[in-house]
Amino acid sequence: MPGFEVFGEEEKQQIMDVLDTGVLFRYEFNEQRQGVFKVKEFEEKFARYCGVGFGQAVTSGTAALKVALMALGVGPGDEVITQGFTFVATWEAILDVGAIPVFTEIDTTLNMDPRDLEQKITDKTKCIIPVHMLGAPARIEEITEIASRHNVYVLEDTAQAAGATIGGRRLGSFGNCGTFSFDAVKTMTTGEGGMVVTDDQHLWQTMSEYHDHGHDHQVNPGGRGGEGRRFIGFNYRMMELQGAIGLAQLQKLDSMIASQQKHKTRLKEAAAAIDKVSFRHLIDEKGDSATFFTFTMQDKDHCRRIGDFLKQQGFGAINFSENSWHYYPQWEHLLEGKTPCESGYPFIGRGGKRRIIYDPKALPNSSALLERTLVYPVSVKMEPERLDALCDALKKAASV
């Protein structure tokens, strides 16, 4: 799965280009940097790779979500709909801009259920964030159709699915914008880092300004200190070393995915022996980035037996229904409204009134699905012996 598996000479060379100039900042230092603009080059190449016009690099995938939501104009009084199976970052960013996260069920894609989405849209809904979890797409075309009917934005959280496609078109390019993470365990990594891609030049311009304290980035004789500003901002700037690593990793993304797909095919063939097993619905099997392999048993009990057996064999799988970072009923800090803020914000608003109440039992379909699903991360490099042994264990699991 992670890009750190393929670190090599390419990353070192890119980093040396930066160290040779000594310029770590993405702006200014025009003489000293000798034409080296790694972050800018990374933005342009990543956007082109995604088939869109613009890329905005930031410090993390979480920052990408926040910057995109701000640029879309989302804030207090708005609701943003996402799914109950995602990393906490998705709804942290929604809360951070002052909006209220609303959660949908997932379906057999293990991503947002469009029927449930339709029911959860209200006149406060401003944006929908489908998440392409575990490397494969949400029903993004149905979701963008629903969104345009209701006149709300779509932001694709593509943190876990860089390079994945539907019919050759990259995930992240279907909505108003798409966000990516390059943290240490993502398919391609810059250590920490993120990106927003979009075809909307005005949206990109707003993100570019907001992520850098509001600097308008217009060339002017006063230099950076003399730049104007349209509004307040914050600092989510990526540094040149990250941009350099990103350029090297991007070159390797397609080959990483190809290798993962090969490994995943083997695992799927082996697991097919399990009685009444089913597999996640893939909207386009060819476009799966194959960072994870998931298989679903007929009931919870059978899933537990298979899970226990695989663990005994030394191949423990993830059951996301027990995972405290990716699954709604396990987010006790969200459900209980825990915050360091003394006023209780964002859970408690003006006059001590509770702004948000979440019912842990609100997503029964997601629970029923995840409770009987097991997941393996798929590596780029897998020793043939270890892959064989895992496949053997899966085949043997068929008889427990």
Ligand SMILES: *Cc1c(COP(=O)(O)O)cnc(C)c1O
């Ligand atoms: C990793 C991840 C993020 C956050 O990215 P960071 O770079 O770690 O901040 C957001 N959403 C999803 C679905 C993720 O997996």
